[in-house]
Amino acid sequence: MSTTDNFDPAELAKFSDLAHRWWDLESEFRPLHQINPLRLDWIDNLVSLKGLRVLDVGCGGGILADSMARKGAAVLGIDLATKALKVAQLHALEAQTDGVNYREISAEALAVEQPGSFDVVTCMEMLEHVPDPSSVVKACAALVKPGGYVFFSTINRNAKAFLFAIVGAEYVLQILPRGTHEFAKLIKPSELAGYCRAAGLNLQQTKGLQYNPFTRHYWLSADTSVNYMLSTQKS
Incomplete structure (x- = not known):
């Protein structure tokens, strides 16, 4: 696979069609x-972002990239969805966020x-949308300095994740558009950890992300059975 073709045109179109709604808090x-x-x-508690040079891969409309810049990091957000990047750039101008830039380029x-x-x-929330997630992990490892940190978030692949992240979130609660996630593209923590090890990234910490549909409240936990995050460090 070349450096430019690890993307799914249907996935790009899906997020491009919604680009104008990235910063609508009720969207x-x-x-x-x-x-x-x-x-x-x-992330900030683990690495202290202030003064660091940070890359956000698959930045979309810039929600995380913008907030990391506001923590004092110099942030580059990259994506292949043109419309989402334009929304991110416009938001940075409107919000007068210093220290964040965007480029349309693959990892x-x-x-x-x-x-x-x-x-x-x-x-974050990107690996489950590309044909070859291991290629993105390898690129992230190549982009970070020795001793630097790489953070990933994605969704586990099991019956519970299918029930909660797809059936529950997309069809029952409708907090995500139908078709946002494909079960076959979801990634088990063991698989992602394997990609990281192969790329020279050492696993530091795992975190689960949970949601209560009644209180509409999210929190971090040790439960990685549905949504989870990994902290890794380059050798």
Whole structure:
């Protein structure tokens, strides 16, 4: 696979069609806005983002990238969805967020161009949307400096995740658009950990993300059976 073709055109079209709603707190992206403070604080507590050079892979409309810049990081957000990037750039201008820039480029292509250039790389809610997630993990490892950190978040592949993340979230509660996730593309923690080890990333910490549909409340836990995050460090 080349550095430019690890993407699914249907996935790009899906998120491009919703691009104008990225920063609508009551839109399909509400869950991302709700979980963002949790994952931002988790990352910042582990690495202290202020003054670091950070790459956000699959940044979409810039929810995480913008918030990391507000923590004092110099952030580059990359994505292949043109409309989402334009929304991210517009938001940065409107919100007057310093220290964040965006580019339309794949992680694999940027890894060839700027290897070992970032203190921290984040890749959140993105791996389950590409044909070859291991290729993205490898690129993230190439992009981070030795000793730097790479953070991933995605969804487990099991019966509970199917029930909660797809049936529950997309069809019953309708907090995500139908078709947001495909069960076959979901990734078990053991699989993601394997991709990380193969790329020279050492697993540091795992965190689960849970949701109560009655209180509409999210929290971090040790339960990685549905949504989960990994913290890794480059050898």
